Amino acid sequence: MYGIEEIKKLVLAGTSLGMVADKVFDDGKLSFDDLFYFDDLYSVVRDLMAIDYSLIPKELKNLDSNEISELSKFFQDKLDLGNDDIEVVLERAFDLALKIYGMISDAISFAKSYHKHS
Numbered sequence: 499m500y501g502i503e504e505i506k507k508l509v510l511a512g513t514s515l516g517m518v519a520d521k522v523f524d525d526g527k528l529s530f531d532d533l534f535y536f537d538d539l540y541s542v543v544r545d546l547m548a549i550d551y552s553l554i555p556k557e558l559k560n561l562d563s564n565e566i567s568e569l570s571k572f573f574q575d576k577l578d579l580g581n582d583d584i585e586v587v588l589e590r591a592f593d594l595a596l597k598i599y600g601m602i603s604d605a606i607s608f609a610k611s612y613h614k615h616s
Contacts, residue, residue, distance in 0.1 A: 502565045504553040506572055511545040513576040516588075518542060520579045561603065566596045 518538045522528065561569075570593040579585040 500553060500557045500560050502557050502561070502569060504550050505557050505569060507545065507549045508554065509569065509573050510576055511542055511549070513573065514538070514542045514545065517578060520581075524580055558599075559603075561600060563600060566600045570596055 518535055521535055521538070522532045570589075573592045574589045577585055577588060579588075
């Protein structure tokens, strides 16, 4: 069992990047003032570099329903945008994507198991 730590790091970096973009484009344009968010962007890049990407496919392959729920809650807890309506849409979309992934993964496992027994 691999857990979901590297996936969580990736989700955290993704939500952080989204929040930086939300701040930068809050006024609808790029400006000199947006350079103040460079430190936030640097933190995202540093976080992305700290991820062991070789573990992510293994973690995804072994996701169970509890981990899917945990990842969905983690995403909801970490994402904080200025527009609550957009935030809710993104949270629902992420949750749906995880559930679809889980259903497809379960169907593949079932098909492999069924094929072995026939």
